[in-house]
Amino acid sequence: QVHLVESGGGLVQAGGSLRLSCAASGRTFSTYPMGWFRQAPGKEREFVARISRSGGLTHYADSVKGRFTISRDNAKNTVYLQMDSLKSEDTAVYYCAADKDIVARTIPSAYDYWGQGTQVTVSS
Numbered sequence: 001q002v003h004l005v006e007s008g009g010g011l012v013q014a015g016g017s018l019r020l021s022c023a024a025s026g027r028t029f030s031t032y033p034m035g036w037f038r039q040a041p042g043k044e045r046e047f048v049a050r051i052s053r054s055g056g057l058t059h060y061a062d063s064v065k066g067r068f069t070i071s072r073d074n075a076k077n078t079v080y081l082q083m084d085s086l087k088s089e090d091t092a093v094y095y096c097a098a099d100k101d102i103v104a105r106t107i108p109s110a111y112d113y114w115g116q117g118t119q120v121t122v123s124s
Contacts, residue, residue: 002026002098002113009094009118012086016122020081022096022115030054030074033099036081037108038092038120045095047106049081059104064090088124093117 003025012018022034033052039045049070050059058070069082079096097111105111 002029002032004096004098004113004115006094006096006115006118009120011121011123014086014088014122014124016086017082017084018086018120020083020094020096020118020120022079022081024077024079024098026077029077029098032113033102033104034070034072034079035097035099035106035111036070036079037095037097037111038090039095039117040089040092043092045108047108048094050099050104050106051079052104053102057104059106061106083120086120086122088122091120091122093119 006022008020035050036048037045051070055072067085072079095117096115098113100112
């Protein structure tokens with residue numbers, strides 16, 4: 001069982017930056033690949049980024065590639081999402097999630113544990 005808590009969301013102007021954090025409980029954090037997803041009002045939850053257990057492999061949605069960076073610190077049981085050059089269309093609730101399977105997957109149903117989400121609002 002993994003308990004996830006996101007933080008770092010807020011209101012930012014277009015072109016600005018935010019750094020999201022996701023703190024995990026338990027001593028098994030390093031065994032889980034981790035992902036970030038987001039959900040805008042009236043839309044389905046969508047994949048944003050994924051990172052392997054060691055942090056050596058990352059994968060991004062095309063919409064954020066080159067602007068967002070996922071990273072993790074296994075010693076701190078934390079995964080991060082650095083978001084730069086933010087756009088109004090990045091406005092959403094952002095969720096982190098843990099996957100029991102090491103196969104890289106981008107669909108929400110593949111992930112086993114979820115945080116409660118943190119709101120990111122980008123004003124234009």
